Amino acid sequence: GISLNGNGLNTPSSLAAPGLRSRNQPTTLEQEFFLVATDPIPGVSLLEVDAMKRWCVVSVSHNGIVVKLSMSFPAHYPGAAPAFVFVMNPKYSDNFYSLLKSSLNAMAEHYRKHHRRSFTDCCQRLVDLLGAPDVVESLKEGAALS
Numbered sequence: 598g599i600s601l602n603g604n605g606l607n608t609p610s611s612l613a614a615p616g617l618r619s620r621n622q623p624t625t626l627e628q629e630f631f632l633v634a635t636d637p638i639p640g641v642s643l644l645e646v647d648a649m650k651r652w653c654v655v656s657v658s659h660n661g662i663v664v665k666l667s668m669s670f671p672a673h674y675p676g677a678a679p680a681f682v683f684v685m686n687p688k689y690s691d692n693f694y695s696l697l698k699s700s701l702n703a704m705a706e707h708y709r710k711h712h713r714r715s716f717t718d719c720c721q722r723l724v725d726l727l728g729a730p731d732v733v734e735s736l737k738e739g740a741a742l743s
Contacts, residue, residue, distance in 0.1 A: 622714065626651060626670050629716040638717065640724040654684075655720055659727035662736065664689070664697065666723065668716070675714045678705035693735045697726055 623629045627648040633655075634643050644665070645654040651670040656663060665684035671677040681701050683694050701719055708715035726732050 623717075626674060626714075626716070629714055633717055633720060638720050638724065640727075641720045655723075657720065657723045657727065659724050660733075662689075662727045662733070664694075664723070664727070668719070670716070675709060675712055678702070678709040679715065679719070681705075681719075689736055693732065696732050696735050697723065700726055 623632050630643065630646050630648055630653060633641065634646070637643075640657055640659050642656040642658075643653060644656050645652075647653070651672070651674070652668070654665060654667050656665050658664075664686070667682040667684065668679050669682075670679045681698055683698065685694065701722065704719055704722055705715050708718070
């Protein structure tokens with residue numbers, strides 16, 4: 598399960614990195630998982646978590662579009678970026694998934710350069726991307742005809 602191991606989530610606001618959401622900045626991956634589990638990001642569901650293996654699966658939905666994403670976090674995270682693997686849905690185009698993954702990789706790399714934790718902001722970014730016109734257009738390009 599997810600526990601805080603007695604560590605608080607509060608950090609001085611002067612040390613908190615600016616993010617897409619106004620949140621206290623966690624200091625461990627386990628705290629990041631706990632934060633999303635206890636203070637959910639609208640549209641994001643934490644489906645599976647294994648803090649020991651540094652891995653999770655999230656479901657992200659926005660405007661009727663739902664994607665599942667597996668995220669794994671290297672031992673040196675946040676000094677190393679997480680890896681993203683989408684659970685592919687055949688009704689969505691490869692280009693759609695490529696756009697999402699490219700954006701998430703760029704964001705995670707930016708955070709890595711600044712040694713910042715990116716899990717919660719990547720989840721929020723994915724929600725935002727599902728509402729972006731170019732991403733929605735890429736979704737239509739590969740939609741199966743019925």
